[in-house]
Amino acid sequence: MAAIYKVGDDFDESVFAGASCALGVFDGVHEGHRYLLASACDTARRSGGASVALTFDIDPDELFRPDGLKKLMTNDERVAMLAATDVDAVVVLPFTREFAALSPEAFLTQTFGAAAPAYLHVGRDFRFGARAAGSVETLEAWGSAGGTVVCAHSLVSEDGEPVSATRIRRLLARGAVEGANRLLTRPYFQSGVVCAGRGEGADMGFATANLAVPDVLRALGDGVYAAYAVVDGVRFKAAVNVGVAATFADRATATCEAHILDFDGDLYGKPIIVEFVAWLRAMRKFDNVDELIATVKGNIDWVRENL
Ligand SMILES: Cc1cc2nc3c(=O)[nH]c(=O)nc-3n(C[C@H](O)[C@H](O)[C@H](O)COP(=O)(O)O)c2cc1C
Numbered sequence: 247m248a249a250i251y252k253v254g255d256d257f258d259e260s261v262f263a264g265a266s267c268a269l270g271v272f273d274g275v276h277e278g279h280r281y282l283l284a285s286a287c288d289t290a291r292r293s294g295g296a297s298v299a300l301t302f303d304i305d306p307d308e309l310f311r312p313d314g315l316k317k318l319m320t321n322d323e324r325v326a327m328l329a330a331t332d333v334d335a336v337v338v339l340p341f342t343r344e345f346a347a348l349s350p351e352a353f354l355t356q357t358f359g360a361a362a363p364a365y366l367h368v369g370r371d372f373r374f375g376a377r378a379a380g381s382v383e384t385l386e387a388w389g390s391a392g393g394t395v396v397c398a399h400s401l402v403s404e405d406g407e408p409v410s411a412t413r414i415r416r417l418l419a420r421g422a423v424e425g426a427n428r429l430l431t432r433p434y435f436q437s438g439v440v441c442a443g444r445g446e447g448a449d450m451g452f453a454t455a456n457l458a459v460p461d462v463l464r465a466l467g468d469g470v471y472a473a474y475a476v477v478d479g480v481r482f483k484a485a486v487n488v489g490v491a492a493t494f495a496d497r498a499t500a501t502c503e504a505h506i507l508d509f510d511g512d513l514y515g516k517p518i519i520v521e522f523v524a525w526l527r528a529m530r531k532f533d534n535v536d537e538l539i540a541t542v543k544g545n546i547d548w549v550r551e552n553l
């Protein structure tokens with residue numbers, strides 16, 4: 247597990263000296279991000295320096311484009327996932343309005359101080375600094391003056407289209423979880439602490455663990471999904487309703503309800519992770535509860551037999 251440095255008063259920039267850094271937000275830590283991180287590990291191995299994922303504490307869009315923003319994971323999950331790759335260190339820059347207002351040159355000076363990295367890896371489309379004025383060309387001019395080799399990579403593509411967090415969000419919004427998982431190279435997940443529901447699921451024959459997923463993390467479209475639920479590190483099959491239950495919209499608050507197969511422990515207050523595998527059907531508003539129960543039990547049976 248990589249060391250995690252949060253940049254603050256006592257941060258020592260010498261971490262960057264001679265290092266190979268991959269720079270970006272990295273929401274989702276998707277296939278393209280992993281390629282960039284692996285490229286940094288590669289030049290680090292060859293040059294004998296450390297490999298560093300250089301990122302921000304929040305997604306800049308949280309400050310500048312919060313309306314309708316759907317992130318693929320929390321900031322803590324993003325940093326933890328970066329730290330679980332092969333990099334030696336994750337450096338987390340505080341992204342404030344003051345920081346965002348820096349010119350590209352000031353951004354680089356403030357970030358690296360006198361400790362120039364040996365290699366800096368970015369995607370060809372990388373933009374940074376105030377009004378996104380900084381580009382690969384800006385990096386290259388700075389790098390050649392200070393001794394940093396800038397590696398601007400062509401974007402990793404799948405099916406002729408670059409992999410990006412935006413593309414993955416678009417897939418998730420329409421429930422295309424298999425496609426999103428392929429670009430993520432792992433299952434898309436939602437996580438949280440199980441909260442109290444209305445308590446009616448158990449009477450209907452299918453208890454559910456309810457998560458109140460904050461709106462900014464609801465990248466996945468409403469619907470019913472086959473999934474796995476991870477409880478205390480153990481993976482169980484699960485049938486999951488995403489979105490506020492349409493039949494009970496006036497009294498329901500949960501936005502992710504998982505019926506965990508072959509599990510009957512008390513989960514209130516416990517953290518769980520729901521890993522989505524396949525879209526099963528659209529969520530429906532049922533006219534009678536018997537029809538809802540029969541349909542949900544059918545979904546649970548499908549999960550039991552097919553996952
Ligand atoms: C696999 C699954 C599918 C579901 N599908 C629907 C649905 O299509 N429409 C709906 O209104 N509620 C749906 N629900 C939500 C149930 O209505 C809800 O879990 C039940 O009312 C219990 O809620 P409670 O945990 O708040 O007591 C589904 C639940 C599960 C587990």
Ligand SMILES: Nc1ncnc2c1ncn2[C@@H]1O[C@H](COP(=O)(O)OP(=O)(O)OP(=O)(O)O)[C@@H](O)[C@H]1O
Binds near residue numbers: 270273281372403
């Ligand atoms: N498909 C890709 N292949 C290689 N590098 C990539 C790819 N996608 C992004 N990168 C690079 O990874 C770093 C982090 O990118 P960033 O966090 O902006 O990801 P993104 O997927 O492009 O996000 P968004 O879609 O929200 O713009 C940047 O240097 C970026 O250029």
